[in-house]
Amino acid sequence: MLSSSDLTAAPLYLELAPPTGAAVQVDHLFVFRDTDVLSARGSGRFATDLFTLSVTDKGGGTRMSLAPPCPDFVPRPSSFCGIVAGLRLSARPERRPGTVAPEPLAAALGKVRQSDDALPSLVAALDGLASELTFAAPPQTFSDRTGRRRARAETGISRRRLAALRRFRLLLGRFADPALPLSDLALVAGYYDQSHMSASCRAFADRPPGALRFQATERAFGLSLQERGIKDRLRLVIMDDSKE
Template sequence: MLSSDNWVAVPLYLELAPPADAAAQVAHLFVFRDTGALSGRGSGRFATDLFTLSVTGGDRAQISLAPPRPDFTRRQSSFCGIVAGLRLSARPEHMPEAATLESLALALARVRESDDGLPSLVSALDDVACRLSFAARPKAVSDRTERRRTRADTGISRRRLTATRRFRRLLEQLAGPTPPLSDLALDAGYYDQSHMSAVCRAYAGRPPGALRSQATPRPFGLSLQDARLKDRLRLLITDDCKE
């Protein structure tokens, strides 16, 4: 954990499309840098159907793999530091090698102080993404076996995973041009707007209207005009964080 007194870079959260050579199971790359401004106590992490492979900095990079989250989780304290990584639709067969983590540690240290290091960090994450391998999809099995496999792999039931995936698709719809919320609820597969609102509060801690404002992609600042980032941007937040 770092003191905000040691920071000069602006807090941000961004998501980028994966490199073309990455496996289809790599959903996106992310970078989250904060001094507590975006992640104050009471904010939290959204429910997700994706695995999160995270790398944190320091003298040595540390890596962890978190399973899908079935619910919104509130923070007990604000976050001060930097974390980057990948979000995956399946558990990888192997974790990244130590040599790869060394380059990530250096890149994280640079981005902690300046946006100038973002291209190098993204390049290091791309390298990790392209090295990951995933088990082949199993052949057709019984419904009961598939349910057991889903819970063993993700830690949650298949029904809960399906509901969380619907919520993630809703977030994507909220980020683009969308119809009125009442129409969007039906398009997204909810019974009505009230049902959609209840799901958003359970999975994200806020109503759909607030999520629509938050999910809208922010324009790149002058310090983030590198085409290697700009052309792959999915989401950039500097004033309110979506995780």
């Protein structure tokens, strides 16, 4: 993985809705670039119950991988230092997707580690990947009991815990609206009240809501993400202000 000296751009976590025509199993596109700021040792991981198909830039070499979902928030043994980008899937695929060429993604990923100006080209490469992937037919509907068993088998957690993770992900996306008071934000995201939301933030991200909102406010990104086709798909941006 890259060293901190290789990463000159601000730490970044970016989520975009998938492009039109992408496989239905693709939930969103993501880019994560860090120098131990957003993922310090001992902190939680970004909330996800989803499988991750990603390409990792390793300074001249690349690796495509399909990773299982995080079963829960657990302390990191070490901070993340590098950059990774890819797609997150809404459910475990019945089979692994076909082979895809990582070269276009790798080239764009290497440029984004230095500057946000290359983000549109990386998004275009991710869009191409999302459109090329094919999966087996979606599973049929099941009884409630079978659904609970499948949810635990696919994610490692109960459906109740799964719902809590997805509620927290919804909350992260809502943080970008600075005009919405935290008390109202809690209700919009599906929490009982603000204290319930605060407990969730500390459990999943080890930070209070105010700190998370500070890092998830809307960004202009200069001209790098102002293209209408990209800007309208933006779900979540988390950066570190001190690095901008």
